[in-house]
Amino acid sequence: MTIPESIKKFITWIQGFDRRVLHNEDDVKEKLILPMFRYLYYPEICHRQYSLKTYQSETHTKNPEIAQIYFATDDVKKQNTDTSLIFVKTIEPHKTKLNKAIEQAKFYSNHFNTLFFIVTNGYEIKVFQRLDYNREELVFDLNIDAFKNNDIVSKFYNKLNFDVVKNIDKNIADILTYSKCNLIEKLIIRHPDLQYFLEKCDFEPSITLEGCHLVVVKPKVAIACNLPKAFGEGNCQIEFSSILFKGLKIHLNHQDILGNLMTGLHTQPDWGCRRFLKQIDKDSFIVNLGQITVILSNLEAIDLCLCIDEICQKYKNSIIEFENALETWDFEFIKFSEVRGFILFSVRQELWELMRQFFKEFDYNKGKSEWHLFHRKNISIRVSKGIRDRAFIFPKFNRDFSLLPSNQIDIIYEINDINLQSIEKAKFSFWQQDIGVRGTWTARYTKQWLLDKYIPKVITYYSNKSQLSESELLAKITNYRNERVLIKEIDNIKDLVPYLRDIQSWLHIYVENIAASLLKPYYQAYTNLVRNTDSSITGIDYIFGNLQRVEWKNTLEENYSNSTDWKNLTFKYAIDCLDRQVIRINNSEYENSFKADLITRIFIWIIKNGKISFSQAQLNAAKQALIPIWEQSRFEMRYIYPNQ
Incomplete structure (x- = not known):
């Protein structure tokens, strides 16, 4: 069988390499790794160097370690975690123990989302293929002498050359990983004896709180959390009882907790309210936890959500407690x-x-x-x-x-x-x-x-x-004075508008679904509040334009298409449309944030521009319904979205 010319060049170079020229880590990089990737046909512009932080630390060392990353694109602006291919960690030639470097490379490979990571001291070369659920497969465990075998060199080249690696579809790789896990799960379900054996590995449920250290355990998931104190930062560690994740410990910092886990508390996994969850099918979810992605069964996802609800509610309460006590919300x-x-x-x-x-x-x-x-x-x-x-x-x-x-x-x-x-x-x-x-x-x-x-x-x-x-x-x-009237002290209906604008701004950037339980009293109270508005209100076209977008492909669109002009649409009909939204939300488990945004815009417009007759009871109900949704928007705009 004829060996391609590209592989011949690689064989000639690697078999002629003399490792005695390597005296330090820079030599390993300059004289081994960079030439190797040139012979593997990686364009120079697809290569970047990164100064790494100390492993699992937030501070830089005096002499930061340097890692090499190769990308699929030569467009520097597009060189990111979506296009990353290989992470390379080099160490000094005299260091023969690679375990610490492997753990570092694994950590940063997960961070950069590369397909492979390589660790070498110039003599030993270990190549790992990273799997999506934080596992890795050792695909090559070689030393330089092993490259004297042409078959090994060819396999190395065919596995890692640029054309092959850049064409690996990360999404397909995820699907293959999912398929493998799905197959295992089906086998477990079909064999009750095996399922019984695995269930014996489940954790014993418990909740313990000592000072600011909270541990929540469900059968499939355990989370240990250090709650934040005095505007400080907390953290947590997540473990799973499944043998598929044996030894896996996921560490999340303060930003991870706020930016990913806080939304959608107390909602079901399949409602689409939690940003770290994505449903694959009826029984499986892709779960993103910090830099680590795992595939969980429905039961595991439910237990994870229950643990997160308990942890994050306490975490959130701790932050709010300090803000309330020190009266800092207005600043x-x-x-x-x-x-x-x-x-x-x-x-x-x-x-x-x-x-x-x-x-x-x-x-x-x-x-x-x-x-x-x-x-x-x-x-x-x-x-x-x-x-x-x-x-x-x-x-x-x-x-x-x-x-x-x-x-x-x-x-x-x-x-x-x-x-x-x-x-x-x-x-x-x-x-x-x-x-x-x-x-x-x-x-x-x-x-x-x-x-x-x-x-x-x-x-x-x-x-x-x-x-x-x-x-x-x-x-x-x-x-920097806050001029708005406190919610509980509002007696002028227009003083509600600044709070409604806060809610609308929050909803406008909120990408997940929202639990209907939060919106039901809000929709009902404000529809009742604006019910008796003078029909001569300006901007009726704006109101119906937003209602049309809310009821897209529903009865309202048909009514619009049958209408000759806006004059045929009365304010009474707008209230009928809002009443339909109240009925819909009362029969729903969750709401699309885009619809909630549009409905809030309608409430703002009517209150700002209309002449409204309302009772004290209607105003009190509106203020009461406003408080929980506004407080949630205030918390998330302050703590969650700055961490995106």
């Missing part, structure tokens, strides 16, 4: 360098210099007056009374992406570790007892204290020294 969260906090307001630099000077002059070590409250810790200003910390103030200069002048200073309510030591020392469930005027100040109280007491005191104290008058200094404060 923009900001994180930079080592600082975490909330922007209270901004001042011009002239006023900040006076504030800073007052901080220094009234250090609590320099006197005992009521204003000797301050101590400088690095850049932060510590507001204290004796040993009791009240708040930490941090100045941020040149606020990014802002129309504010460059000499404007943001005043930050800092979440400082010292300030929160009481949380660590006290029982976790009782930390809120320290919040208050005589304990840890909230963001809202701190802001009002600074504006109403501290800044006027500073201005008065330095009135003779400052070149600016009191009115000029006060005029330069940029106050």
Whole structure:
């Protein structure tokens, strides 16, 4: 059999390679790997180098490790996880133990979603084919001497050359993986004895909470979670009882939990409300957990969702608990360098210099007056009374992406570790007892204290020294004030509009289905609220345009097609359409977010532009129905979508 010319060249090169030229890791890369992939016909432009973070760490090492990745495309903009082919990890020639490097390569290969990963010290070469459910197959375990065999070289070339690897369809590979798992599952179902044996491996269900460590166990899934504290970050580890996933431990960080697991809580796997789940058929799901994808049976998916519901509800409650207790919802969260906090307001630099000077002059070590409250810790200003910390103030200069002048200073309510030591020392469930005027100040109280007491005191104290008058200094404060009326205090129907706009903005970017239970009281209450609107409302075409999109291919479309013009469509008919949506949602388990977006737009338009007669009972019902859906939108817009 004639050997192709391309393989002959590869054979000639690899069999003539002298590993004695390799003295360090750079040599392994430059003299072995790069030439090898040239002979495997990978274009140079399809190759990129990456500086890796320390394995399973968030910090870079002083001398970061370098990995090579080969892509299917020469378009740099399209070189991503969809087009990645091979991940290569090289180590120094004198290192003979490759286990740690293999684990690193496996970790990063999952991260970059490559089809293969290779680990070599220049003598040993191990090639793994990565499987979609976080397993890998060792397809070549060779040393350089083995390449003296032409058959081995040919098999190596035919498996890994560019034309072959770039044409592997990752989707087909997933399907093959799924087919294999599906076959195993069918065999288990058809053989009750085998099924009984496997079920004996199930976990013992339990829920334990010790401090901020929560463990939730169902028969098929176990999740151990460290809940977040004080705007910190939590994490979790997921394990499965199935022998197919023996030894698999999936680690998810704070961003993974918020960005992937939080949506669709307390919904069934097949409703399409959870972004990490995709149903393949009636009995199987593809599940994306961080950088790892697994294929689960229906029972496994149900147990996974039950565990996630318990974990994420506690996780979410923990975050909300801190926001509520410290009264931070109305302020923009900001994180930079080592600082975490909330922007209270901004001042011009002239006023900040006076504030800073007052901080220094009234250090609590320099006197005992009521204003000797301050101590400088690095850049932060510590507001204290004796040993009791009240708040930490941090100045941020040149606020990014802002129309504010460059000499404007943001005043930050800092979440400082010292300030929160009481949380660590006290029982976790009782930390809120320290919040208050005589304990840890909230963001809202701190802001009002600074504006109403501290800044006027500073201005008065330095009135003779400052070149600016009191009115000029006060005029330069940029106050990020929330002007909206609190939901429970609304008596003017138009004050509902800002909240409805928040909900509509959330729905507009929400890609999953939404549990109908959240929307049923909302649809009903607002349809009742706008029911008695003057028929002369402007924009009837806008209302029906959105209704038409909601009822696409339903009765409304037929009515539209039979209508000669918009004048034939009355507001009473619009209410009839909204009533139909109420009936539909009451008979549904979940709702398409696009439809909920459109219906919310209709409510906003009618309330904003219509003359509405409504009762107090209707307004109260509307406010009550608004709270849960608005609070969910507020939480997800703050914590989930920034992690996408």
